[in-house]
Each structure stands twice: as C-alpha cells, then as structure tokens.
Amino acid sequence: MWELLLVIPQKPQQNGLRDEGVRMSAEARRRHILEELTSTGRVRVAKLASALDVADETVRRDLVALEQDGELVRVHGGAVTALGPRTYETQLEERIQQHEQAKLAIAERAYELLPAAGGAVLIDAGSTALALAAVLAKKAATAKFSIVTNSVAAVSIFSERPDLSVYLIGGPVRAITQSVVPFDAASQLDQIRVDVAFLGTNGCSTGHGFSTPGPDEAAIKRAFIASARQRYVLVDETKFGAEFTHRFAGLEEVDGIVTDAAPDQRLLRALREAGTEVLFT
Template identity: 35%
Template sequence: MLAAQRQEQIAQLVERDGAVSVTDLVDHYGVSDMTIRRDLDALAGAGRVTKVHGGAVPVPSRRTEEPGFEAKISRRETEKQAVADQAANLVRPGMAVALSAGTTTCELARRLRGVADLTVITNSTRVSEVLHAAPRSDRTVLLTGGERTPSDALVGPLAVDALRRLHADVVFLGTHGMSVEAGFTTPNVMEAETNQALLDCAHQAVVVADSGKWGVVGIATFAELERIDRLIVDDGLDEDAAAALREHIDEVTLAEAGSR
C-alpha cells in the first residue's frame, strides 16, 4: 500500500472512531512504529488530524459547526449503545420523561419502546419517529414545534414555549461537548435555549454522552456541570477526566463499552 493511501485510510479511521492509537495502527497495517508516526506527522501537517500522546484525534471542530444526524449516527456506535443501556435503567412504567435531540438519546428511545404507560416529551423528530415506529396504546409522545436544525432538533421560541407548559420526571440530554470550564455545550445558540427549557421542565437532569465529547466546546453552554444530576458516559473516558467531572456532578456513571 502506498503511503498516501494508508494516510487517507488513517484519516478516515480518526473521523469515524474519534481516535486512533499508534499501536493499533502498527498491528493493522503491519508496518513499523516509525512509519505510522511519519504518517501521523504528515496528516497533522496537512491539518487532517491532531497528534496526541500515543496516537491521533480529530482536529477540533469550529464551535459553530453542526454535523447532520446521519454524519453522527455511525460514530462511536458501541459507546452510545452502552450509554443508552445504562440510561434506560432509570426509566420506570408510568413515568414522564423528556429526551433532547441527539444520536445517543435516539438510541435510548429505542430501548424505551417496551416501557409501559410512558409519556415522552421531545424536541427530536428522530426520537419521535423511533417511538412511533413501535406504536403502543399506553404510550404518549409529545413533540414540540420549532425550527429544525441539521441534527433534527426542533428549537426556538415555539419549542421553548411548549416546554414551559410541560413537566417531566427526568430529562435525558445529549451534548455536543463537555468540559470543566464551559460545561455542556452545543454549536447552536437556539438549541442551547431549548435544552435549557428541557432542563427546567424536569425534576431530574441526566446527560448521556460518549467519551469523545470530552474537551469539545461548542459556541453556547446550555448547562454548567453542577446543573446536572447525573452524567452517563462510556468507560473510554480518561480517568483524570472522570475525576474532574465527579468534582462537579453528583453521579458520574461509566457504562461498560469495552466488553461489547
């Protein structure tokens, strides 16, 4: 394989998986450690990846860049599924739950289709579609109005006004990024306002996120870390990051994705 071909494949792996390690790439391509490091140097020099200790991660996105739903759904699928499994354990028959837009909350919606006597409040057209694909006479789905974003969230004054009239036991929120300094963020200012309305309508707040969201900062904060009651993230999260989050959030649950 030519170096240019290998480098293009490596760049695609970084984009798909969120990170690659030198060790894994050496095993995968059957080349030397030095060859892979030269590949990563070339990709970093071209602005395709960011080198980190032992591997590479994607170049930090612009704070206003908002990938579409289809672009995000195939990223970190195993991790999102593990997080959704954990989150589903918090839902009981007869509850009213709110779900924000996002690929992880959409995974959670799939797991809630079997829960009896459930009311779901959402600003996500995708979540609504998932639940309506498995109809139940004892389930109610309340979809807000609003302006549609690239991630299929309904946002803006119509969504916010609808949410102000509703009340949920627990809200599950996806996030574009999370950090100690910025909290939980989104690349869309109107989505931040709508997420805040979702937070305000619920008794308990849970953020569901894959570990790739750590260190990513969107343009708008929708919640400081302390505002959230529980964070559910996959066990790929760095130990130092988990410790930093636990200083601000009462419950941080690491969902086991490594064994899948």
C-alpha cells in the first residue's frame, strides 16, 4: 500500500545569513548613492528608487542612515553633500557629457528668451551655456545677434557663423573651464552693455544664492550681471541645494532661472519671494 507523505515547507528562519544578505544589499545601495552624490552634488529619492529598483521608502531609509553617518544632508525630495561649500571642479569636457539632454532642453528654452529683433547677447562659460551657444549658432538669423563671451569653446562654435559678431573678452584662460578670467573683469565690462546675459552656475541655494568654486570666475560673473539689462541663470536640477565657496549673485539679483526640474519647495519659495522667475523646459 502506498503511503502519502505530505511535506510542508518551513518558513525560512530569521537567521544571520538572511540578515547578512539584506545588510550587504543596503551597503551596495548606499555606495551607489554616495557615488551619485559625489558626481552631481545632489540626489533625488525618485530617481534613486528607479535606478536601484527599490521603493522610495527604502531609499529614504538609506538616506537617513547615511545622514546619521555624516555622509550627506537630507533635503526635500533627496539629499545634498555634507561637505559644505565646495571648491572642486571637473573638466569642461567631462561636464559636457553629464546630463546632456537636460542641458539641451535648457538651452532650447533659453533661446526663446533672446530679443525677437536681435541684439547684444552675453554667454557665460560652462557646459549649459555652451549648449546655448550651439543652439544659437544653429538657429540665429543672419547677422541678427552680437555675441559677447568669455568662453573659448563657444568662440569655436561661433567660428562656423562668420556673419555673427563675436567678441571674446581678453585675459588669462583657465584650462579646466576653457574660460577667460581677466584680472580687470569689471573695467573691461564697464564699457559694455548687452540686452540679455545667460550665466552658468555650480550651485543654487536658499542661503548662498548662486555660487562657483573660484574667485576669478565669480568676479567675471558679477561683472556680467552688472552689464546686462536682463540676466538669466541656466540651472540643471543637480545644482539645486549645492553651495560652492564663492557667491556671485543673490537670488534677487537675476531676472530668472531656466531649469529642467522644479527645486524643492523652500528654494522655489525663496526664488519667488526674490522676484526671480522660474522658467521650465
């Protein structure tokens, strides 16, 4: 006679092996979070959850743990570096390859802000400003605009448009940003007046405004702001909440920002209270 043997699988015990697996998974996630934070200066919960294929709440727990370890500071929607005001920079070539689609979208939106009848336009150095230079070179009507810039890379782009008037500010060149940073930025630009200026930034925060790592870059950006009738800062979302050593403008000192994503509510409120328009792609 056959006997039926019913085997009921037992639930796995909550032993150290399972705990170890969870712990290692958390370590891997947190390494990824810190790598992203080192690269961009800011991380967002939703993007991390999508990249790591976990729930938003899992990412939030990771951020809490990393904040307790002093690795980052949590902000609305994500986290920023805990290093405080930063001084480091990356090569222009490297930054051009980061967030390319976001920068192109910002450039396309910024192009819409150019005077319809043409005029004098100032374009700052930087990867997002360089994207705007490329859009302008491609789309601008013949001889419609005069360009003032401190970007060596932008001049190279405009070399394909000999009909445009391009003025490169004189002075020493910083290889890392391919930007001209004259010792007499204020005096050079004191004699120049442009219709609109488009500036890049490394950081944009409630407490520190718009900031950049070097004093020379900050000085020329201040001179740019003083020489323009309208001033817009091109800000991709990775810049929100970041603070670099040298502030070049308060939130209230520019007419608007052009961005690919909304900043957190605190910064958005501060921008609006400052009378600074927030333009989205």
